[in-house]
Amino acid sequence: MLLNEILSQWADAEFKRIFKDSGCAIPPVSIIATSNPEFGDYQCNDAMALAKILKQSPRQIAETFTRSVALHFSLERVAIAGPGFINMYIKTEWLSEYLCSMTSDVRLGVPQIGEGHTVVIDYSSPNVAKPMHIGHIRSTIIGNSIDRMYRFLGYNVVSDNHIGDWGTQFGILIMGYRNFLDAKALSETPVEELERLYVKSYGRTKEDENWMAQCRQELVKLQSGDQENLALWKEFVTLSLKEFQRIYDRLGVSFNQVRGESFYNEKLRGIVDLLEQKGLAKESEGATVVFLDEEKLPVCIVRKSDGAFNYATSDLATVVSRVTEFNPDKIVYVTDERQQLHFRQFFTIARKLGITTRLDHVWFGLMRLPEGTFSTREGNVIKLECLLDEAEQRALAIVQKASPDMQLDQQKAVARSVGIGAVKYTDLSQNPQTTVTFTWEKALSLEGNSGPYLQYAYARIASVRDKYSEKHSDINPDVYLLKLTETIERKLALMLIRFPDVVLRAAETYKPSSLADYLYDLAQTYSTFYQNVPFLKAEEGVRESRIRLCGMVARVLRTGLDLLGIETPERI
């Protein structure tokens, strides 16, 4: 069990025991880590809240508590401060033992709360025939981190890449393909060419009514199973998937399944029928819609006046299919903020259809440029591949300077980890629900609060531990006692034991940023330790203890970074 939970249970029982004669019902109390070491290691703030219930001053309650309390065996002492804060001081020897038992676990004390539970995570979901640009990176990276965290917590995760492979754009694209195809470009840069064809054909629909009609006709042909159009569509999908896969490989992202919208195509009609049967959907202005007046939401169209189905229908069919096939505890959708309303409508209708599965929409702010939003027209879209190339190049230059003796292919491998890590960290280290202003400097930052800073901290530990085993190949540091003598060592230990709690919270709140924050804090504390406390040169015993502590930091860093999808090379 996590230390804050242990202490909370203990404090809760103690409060109930001590104040049992008051005749009042004592609400559960909780213990949290202090924000400032001045206030001890953990604190309880509930005396203030209890003041009203017990009709005593908070100070008085805190005093009664500390006077009558049976100290938990992990605690050295408790003290009162301010209006009624109860500060708790952990026994250092106990802390040391607790940390050792936590790190003897391969899972670093992170509980498998997800065992026997399934969660579907829907993320990335790019559109066929459009290259991925930096706007797509957030769903992919944030979604993948959530995916990793849930897996680590023992959940059976179904990660599903819900590709946009069906819809009106294909009529336009087919017309573009038939009329403007550059075969050479298609073989060299397939997706770029498809995009060009789409844009050109789309432009034509604006000025040419007839063109638009033809596009619609091609779409109808496709949807009714025309062999030729179906073959074209398949080619578009195949080409796009191949290119997406190249990016996923670079990012270290993989899915359990890639089911595009087309997978649910045959179920769309049934969904609308069902909605009509249940009296939820009705005709309006030629379309079939669901009114959501009671929920104070705008109407939701489930079949357009031309008879075609749309996004809402597709999502409903998808959720029904997922619920029946996987019976998950919850389904998580990771998309940008523009889809909030859509998801509120869609979740509401799903509930009306009798779906009780928890549905969560994790949304994140758009990526912008300092000069404004992205615009295909203005040509300021930054392709994801260019970003990754640039990241690796910059990283390579630095690796070559820092480690000139390293073999070239190793330098390149390191540069890949560091460059990609920098890009990912930039995205993950910030609260998802804010607009991100993209700058090359920040995305590729290699110092300060950055991915490479964490990787650097890790690599230094690896290096120190190697040096240690070279010099002392006959000694196993793990049999030595872990002694937390320096203040900074104790601080590190307190920080390390918070890891399981941090992972749980990050997963529950869908905020990889809180994990990133913690890891940065840890790396910073470690750097202070590293810079100010000697270990290879310390006397025997102290030396081994510190080497052990280094190893524990390294494992937490590596495990935590892995949950963010960031690699940790031993040398950088």
Next chain:
RNA sequence: GCGCUCGUAGCUCAAUUGGAUAGAGCGUCAGCCUCCGAAGCUGAAGGUUGUGGGUUCAAUCCCCGCCGGGCGCACCA
């Protein structure tokens, strides 16, 4: 107009979801490599948390008004 959301140091972001003296990075200034990896460390300067009210022991956080940015609001996804 309605809805969602954000506003914190010069800049980019945190703040354990209502707790104590609001913390980091970049930038600026002053120090630290004969010493375990300087992508680092130590210190300094920098704040009326957009603004005005309210709720209470306690508000960056919750409620109301206003100002400013972003996004969305029937046949795109």
